[in-house]
Amino acid sequence: MSARTKARKRALDILFSADVRGDAIAVALAAEAKRAVSEPARQASWLYAREIVDGVIDHQDEIDEQITTHSRDWKLERMPAVDRAVLRIATWEILHNDEVPTAVAIDEAVELAKEFSTDDSPAFVHGVLARIAASA
Incomplete structure (x- = not known):
């Protein structure tokens, strides 16, 4: 598994936990940053997760x-929390990270949805992201 794939999982965990707990994302990020200091072996994935x-x-x-x-x-608040987090990660990559090809951002998001969300989520995530990419 690549460092970026691991980073996306870490970012998913941060965004999901903040959403479910009702915390600000910055608070969840700060907590993860404290934990990351004690895990130097995971430094490569932490840097991209933080980005x-x-x-x-x-x-x-x-x-x-x-x-x-x-x-x-679909209203944002009605989506499963995992789907919201996955969509936010991939949308940021599509719109704001030129280092990640759009197809890779979409594929990685679909894989996260397959692993962590509902049976219907991969197709939903793919459809939303494909429309975002087409309009970008």
Whole structure:
């Protein structure tokens, strides 16, 4: 598993836990940063996870607007928390990280949805992200 794949899982964990607990994302990120100091072996994945989460924080209104616009009749708050987090990660990568090809961002998001969400989530995530990518 690549360091970026691991980083996406860490970012998913941070975004999901903040969402479920009702914490600010920055609070969850700070808690993870404390833990990361004691895990030097995971440094490579931590750096990109932090970049993702910082990017989601910096662009959250735009990211959420894109997800809402392209989710076709699904309100953001009605989506499973895992799907919201996965969509936020991939939308940030599509719109704000030129180092990650759009197809890779979508594929990685679909894989996260397969692993951590409902049976219907991979197709839903793919559809939303494909529409976001087409409009970008």
